[in-house]
Amino acid sequence: MKLTIGNLCLAICLLGLAVFEQRGNAHSLEGDEVHSHRDVVDWPKNLLSLGEGEISGFMATSLPTAGKTKSVKRYADTPVQALPFQVFSKAVNLRWDENHLFVESNGMPEHSMMVGIRRWIGRFPMPQSYRGRNAWAIPLNPKPAAVPRSARTGFYRGAIAMAANGVPIFNPLTNGGRDTFLSKELDRFGGHAGNGEDYHYHIAPLHLQAQLGPEHPIAYALDGYPIYGLTEPNGQATGRLDAFNGHIGPNGDYHYHSSMSYPYVNGGFHGVVQERGGQVDPQPRSTLSRRQPFRADRNAVITGFQVIEPNRHYRLQYAAQGAVSSVEYSKGESGEWRFCFRLSNGFVGEETIVEGSSTGEGQPPGGAPRGRGDRRRPRPHRR
Ligand SMILES: [Zn+2]
Numbered sequence: 001m002k003l004t005i006g007n008l009c010l011a012i013c014l015l016g017l018a019v020f021e022q023r024g025n026a027h028s029l030e031g032d033e034v035h036s037h038r039d040v041v042d043w044p045k046n047l048l049s050l051g052e053g054e055i056s057g058f059m060a061t062s063l064p065t066a067g068k069t070k071s072v073k074r075y076a077d078t079p080v081q082a083l084p085f086q087v088f089s090k091a092v093n094l095r096w097d098e099n100h101l102f103v104e105s106n107g108m109p110e111h112s113m114m115v116g117i118r119r120w121i122g123r124f125p126m127p128q129s130y131r132g133r134n135a136w137a138i139p140l141n142p143k144p145a146a147v148p149r150s151a152r153t154g155f156y157r158g159a160i161a162m163a164a165n166g167v168p169i170f171n172p173l174t175n176g177g178r179d180t181f182l183s184k185e186l187d188r189f190g191g192h193a194g195n196g197e198d199y200h201y202h203i204a205p206l207h208l209q210a211q212l213g214p215e216h217p218i219a220y221a222l223d224g225y226p227i228y229g230l231t232e233p234n235g236q237a238t239g240r241l242d243a244f245n246g247h248i249g250p251n252g253d254y255h256y257h258s259s260m261s262y263p264y265v266n267g268g269f270h271g272v273v274q275e276r277g278g279q280v281d282p283q284p285r286s287t288l289s290r291r292q293p294f295r296a297d298r299n300a301v302i303t304g305f306q307v308i309e310p311n312r313h314y315r316l317q318y319a320a321q322g323a324v325s326s327v328e329y330s331k332g333e334s335g336e337w338r339f340c341f342r343l344s345n346g347f348v349g350e351e352t353i354v355e356g357s358s359t360g361e362g363q364p365p366g367g368a369p370r371g372r373g374d375r376r377r378p379r380p381h382r383r
């Protein structure tokens with residue numbers, strides 16, 4: 001038998017004790033706990049103070065260093081909107097026409113993911129195919145909308161902004177009005193994996209400022225207006241902001257700012273956007289097969305995430321009731337993803353999913369097109 005990553009994973013699975021126990025604890029997100037004021041105040045400090053040990057594997061070398069920003073050269077035909085993305089040129093491909101900047105990425109950030117999540121929705125970060133016709137489009141000529149649209153009352157599905165590192169930013173609120181940050185669904189960088197196994201932020205990725213400095217926006221809202229950090233580009237305090245965290249800045253242009261409490265990013269769209277099916281349209285879709293979320297213990301806290309091989313092989317650990325479980329997933333030679341579950345209750349099993357169908361976070365139940373891809377439920381091994 002040829003030794004592949006997938007086979008190795010399976011072998012590890014088979015070594016485990018094969019006791020299958022169906023767990024009946026549906027993952028519930030009811031009953032939000034609220035972050036203390038201190039947690040919220042410490043948030044950017046936490047994001048910027050992560051040590052090398054917390055950044056996984058190969059990523060350590062590209063760990064941002066506060067105060068050390070990368071300068072980018074602007075050629076005559078480069079739209080100004082491209083500049084912050086160019087700082088992350090290892091992760092992002094750019095192209096543009098007169099109307100749009102197209103941002104291609106796989107949606108996987110350089111920093112560690114998932115660690116610190118206390119309300120895990122059972123999804124895993126997996127590389128996406130945000131490229132070609134499935135790239136992100138930032139309008140280059142934003143126009144103020146006749147009636148600005150609030151993200152408090154809509155746009156619960158899909159992204160509302162695009163971070164400079166190629167990771168989308170979703171509405172901080174769910175359609176039930178729950179604040180994903182306060183309800184501890186997010187990792188230490190303000191992100192998590194959504195229903196398309198797509199990693200995204202729900203709050204401002206302020207850690208990107210370590211590479212960008214205050215002069216660059218950290219993201220662009222999907223209406224085309226930039227989102228700066230907590231200060232003006234010149235480092236001065238922001239003036240009065242509107243309900244969407246925006247204002248006309250010192251240079252006379254409208255822009256948004258980040259904030260430490262809701263709305264965190266753009267609280268809606270000052271500019272014109274098209275809305276379809278509860279999200280900004282068009283926008284890329286996840287290319288992975290739809291499957292049921294993994295049901296971890298309700299009290300699970302994600303404690304570890306390793307990149308074993310970039311874009312191909314990952315391991316996530318979580319703790320519940322003092323015991324550690326792990327899920328390892330890797331891409332096989334024919335493009336399939338094999339998940340290997342080794343749970344603290346003795347369950348050992350695997351699941352394979354195949355790329356090729358689409359899904360997205362917040363799809364209405366039953367309303368989404370069925371995936372074309374193959375899907376198998378976790379299968380216990382018995383001996
Ligand atoms: Zn999400």
Ligand SMILES: [Zn+2]
Pocket residue numbers: 228231232238239247248249250255256257
């Ligand atoms: Zn401003």
